[in-house]
Amino acid sequence: MIYGGIISHEPNMIEKSLPIAVVAIEGECLKSFLMRSAYVYGVGTDRLLQHCLSGQGQGRNAPSYGSVDALTVSLDTDVIAKLSEALCIPTDDLLRLTLTTQYQSIGSRSTACTGAAKELETSEEIPNQQLRFGWCPLCLMEDRVEGGHHYLRPEWTLVFTTMCTAHERPLIGRCQTCYHFVASPEYALYRDQMALICPHCFTPLDGRLGYDFVANKDAHAWNTDETVHTVWNKITTYEKLFLKALSRRAGRSKAQRIVSEVGELLDLLLHAEKPNDFRPVDVFDSAYFPSPAKLGLATRHLMHPFHVCHLVERRKAIAILICILDDSSEEFGFEQGVQPMHRIRELMFRDTYNRFERHVLNIAKIALPI
Ligand SMILES: [Zn+2]
Numbered sequence: 001m002i003y004g005g006i007i008s009h010e011p012n013m014i015e016k017s018l019p020i021a022v023v024a025i026e027g028e029c030l031k032s033f034l035m036r037s038a039y040v041y042g043v044g045t046d047r048l049l050q051h052c053l054s055g056q057g058q059g060r061n062a063p064s065y066g067s068v069d070a071l072t073v074s075l076d077t078d079v080i081a082k083l084s085e086a087l088c089i090p091t092d093d094l095l096r097l098t099l100t101t102q103y104q105s106i107g108s109r110s111t112a113c114t115g116a117a118k119e120l121e122t123s124e125e126i127p128n129q130q131l132r133f134g135w136c137p138l139c140l141m142e143d144r145v146e147g148g149h150h151y152l153r154p155e156w157t158l159v160f161t162t163m164c165t166a167h168e169r170p171l172i173g174r175c176q177t178c179y180h181f182v183a184s185p186e187y188a189l190y191r192d193q194m195a196l197i198c199p200h201c202f203t204p205l206d207g208r209l210g211y212d213f214v215a216n217k218d219a220h221a222w223n224t225d226e227t228v229h230t231v232w233n234k235i236t237t238y239e240k241l242f243l244k245a246l247s248r249r250a251g252r253s254k255a256q257r258i259v260s261e262v263g264e265l266l267d268l269l270l271h272a273e274k275p276n277d278f279r280p281v282d283v284f285d286s287a288y289f290p291s292p293a294k295l296g297l298a299t300r301h302l303m304h305p306f307h308v309c310h311l312v313e314r315r316k317a318i319a320i321l322i323c324i325l326d327d328s329s330e331e332f333g334f335e336q337g338v339q340p341m342h343r344i345r346e347l348m349f350r351d352t353y354n355r356f357e358r359h360v361l362n363i364a365k366i367a368l369p370i
């Protein structure tokens, strides 16, 4: 495909500079910027990166989506220089799009990948090892209402973010029209605005407001349900705290120590111990946290740490943790009268439970006002 005669799939026809400079949107992540640029130039993201990074456009070193994701986390100086030259964007503007610039103490455990065992409901296998991009339909709606283009926010890829901090509503990972899992959305033009669309049914991702694994009728009720909003507000408060801690330089601040303890606890909740296929997160039930049942061993394909999970599972795990820390399981709709810690103790092996308890105590200790 040739667009403006500049990028071509014939390696010899490539010229170095591109005709129009695409401007980065404030708060956009690198993957989103590269996807938008590629759309403007009429090529795929891989092809664009190949053009920018290899210089010669040889078939070798063709980057995969995996490496687009890697760039989104951080950029090395060589890559910055090449991208900056080819895309006519100042290096500072490029750097601003990476996760490590916006969240200085981010580690490999802070980014979420997509991927999970098959679900009973859909039997759909979710692709593995790509950065997870949940999205907030309201954020995307506002992008367009304000006359701009859709763009992906960097915090949508983080393990600790399951809610939109601006709208206090859950991020979603499935198209609410065809219900396919959207691992990598695509761009399409709506009038003069670029919208992110579902690659399966081509509907814009802000086309319908819904919640993953919640029926339309219930989703409608949830939009006005006060209890639901109290619950969302509580989770968002915690997640904002996590984001704030990650945005600072790595150190030993109280908030950063809490974030690292929370990471350990989430792993324990989302992990099934052999020979028991149940994960602690699966034995808790609440209408506000619908989470899909898994086929087979829950941790199939998953490697420690268990950042390869559904958004809904992560959200549920964070909710269970908040219940334990705040002693508020009834508020979150989890079974009444049963202490979450008791249930977890029943389910975990003794050593694992001891670890779990120690992390909870550590958080309590760190949070003491001394
Ligand atoms: Zn939002």
Ligand SMILES: [Zn+2]
Binding pocket: 175, 176, 177, 178, 179, 180, 198, 199, 200, 201, 202, 203
């Ligand atoms: Zn769709």
